[in-house]
Amino acid sequence: MNRKPNRNPRNTNRKTRSPSTPIGFLECLPEPAILTNSAGTIMHSNSLAAQLFLGTPLPGKLKDCCITELIPSLSPNEWESLKSNCEKRAVATHLELRKPGAEPLWIELLIQKTPRKKDAYLVLFHDCTEHHKLKVTLSQSLTLYKSLVEQIPAGVFRKDLDGCYVYVNEWFCNLRGLEPSEIIGKRPSDFLSAVEPMDPRIEHLLLQGEEDHKYIVKTGQWIVREEEYPEREGKPRWVLSVKTPVYAPDGKIIGSQGLLFDITNTKRVEAAIRKQQAFLSIVLDNLPAVVFAKDLNGRYILTNHAHQAVLGATKEEILGKTGFDFHPPNLARAYQQEEELVIKTGQASVPKEELAFNHTLGEYRWHLTSRIPLKDESGQVCGVLGISLDVTDRKKTIEALEKSEARYRTLIDHVADIVLLHDLMGRIVDVNRRAIELLGYDRNELLNMSIGNLCPECLSHDKVELWPKIVAGETLLLERSFKTKSGNFIPMELRLAPVALQEYQLILSVGRDITQRKKEEQARVKSQEKRQLMLETLRELAMSQNLTEGHILEFSKELTESVSKCLNIERVGVWLFEENATKLINIDTYILSSGVHTSGEVLTESEFRPEFETLKTSLYVDADDALNDPRVAGYVPGYLTKHGITSMLDVGIRLKGQPVGVLCFEHVGPQRKWESEEIDFACQLADQLALALMHYHRREAERALRENEARFRMLVEYSNDIIAIINSQGIVRYYCPSTARILGYNATEILGKNVLDIVHPEDRDKAIEGIALLQKDPEKTVRIETRSNTRTVLGESWKLLPDKFQGKR
Structure with a gap:
């Protein structure tokens, strides 16, 4: 570090000391200096140090003071760090020194371990307040510079003498797609990758950037160039690059810098202008119309x-x-007069049919000509622009078209479908009467519209995907929605076919209103969904354990709730006849709106005799208008009105052909027409209820049979007669206790044995005949003698029971 010589006049009055002593050595130094031990305690100092810290030239005043106390900004930890780093070389740091009543000073502290004394450190102090102020000012200026550079809508970069980037702003980083840390310290060529392929344009720009830097550093010349940067989307980005040298204060070139301005929009505008000019020339030369211009002299x-x-x-x-x-x-004279009139008035002429001689064809042709004044920047007429269209062929065809128009108009106006004729741009050129009536527009409105105004999908999709196929000769059938003038949409079945009218290619669209068909399709879908739901409900109910076990009350609750939710019926109830079918008792009704089950209502035949008769004789009663249907008139005051019922469907529950109850659908709200599918569904539900009742009666019969069997077994077990059960082969399958007691046989001697084994041998043939006789005439009784194990002869009466022989003494 360069230090200025001490010019403090106070140093001239210091007493000269020998440099061989520590104090003398310190006094010879041009800067404030102290000698401390490792703890930071001052052992010696010069007068400049005393003047700096205490304001007195007496160096002895500083002895035994601690350096961290003299400089509060120097912490003990920092002092220890400085000591540990100065073993081999001097270490410097900048510290702030605050003195009462004075501005803060910035000093540079330089510490070096003395080589001759073990525990001694030489500390020099240099006043760098002005340097610090300059540094702060420079930092603020740099911050302001960076702030300004980051705010301008341009890229900014600087390079050092070696061509390495030393500064880039955010705009430049965004252009390169990198972070500042990825750019600073690198040359452009450092971004060239030998592994990953790079866009040739980027590679060229990087190499050119290095060449530009070398040229600028060598010559000091500016470089202004337009550069093309490829963007990630593949669209080019144009930049105006201005590169200049960077000078040091002494005038030497120390690097280069650049400003990059985005001129993409300018380039696009220029390209658009060039394209427009080329396009205009192409358009003029390819127009079927004659285009010319003349100056004021013709x-x-x-x-x-x-x-x-x-x-x-x-x-x-x-x-x-x-x-x-x-x-x-x-x-030529007639043309001249027309042009002079346009120049004089400054107004365009009305299109006019004129004869002109066509030198190529060698004949006169009719032309429809318009003349427009050309004006300069000041608004003065400077010439005439003429546009002329050969209408000879058109004039010839107009008559033919007028004749066929009447026939064509009569034909399409009597078609029941709408007819739209449009070109390949979608512009409507003709419509029929039905289109006007159905869409609600008048003829002129439709002729000024595009097919896309009526059917957006026709332009957004069909124009691209389908119209080329139609032009190629295909006829397509589509379904599209057309918007009417009132804003409603009408579904159309649209048939598209190509129509060639002279050199014009048109598309004929014939649309048929399929609103009713769509409604019917929706109704079929809804009906199918409803039918599927009813089938699922029937299947679930058919698999119900309550049905198979005959729990009629529980099954009724399950059925009414399922059906009510399935068909959205407010009330679904099950009623059963009692007391010779003179009473109808409600065993369950499910109310959809409240989600509760009710029961207990009773209807008597004496009150509703006609209605009961109808229920007993009819398979079902479908009263769509229940309040006015004579078949259910008796229910109106006391039942229908009470529950708000407007439509009802009653289906009889029959068992063995006899009415045993009613399944009732009761609708609340607007009248409901019961569909045939709903009636069939209700009839199937009634059959399931009848099946549940049949299972209920079977279960009751089985229960009674089990009770009877129990009573019969009790009678047999306590009987004093010989009672046995023998199968058709004559094998004994059962005998009561009294049989074993009377005959004297045990179980192994009787069970499983043939009955003839216990018949008297002399009567065995008679027993066989008797058994055969019983099989022929079960009503007879046969007397057969048997023996006990004691050979006692016993007489028995035999009676045939179904599938069994039973012997009784």
């Missing part, structure tokens, strides 16, 4: 290909000449 200054064909001359042969050089005098 000389041609513009001509297109169509005009050149009419005059039979080239562009060079026409420019600079007048109409008299090409047209017959009478026609």
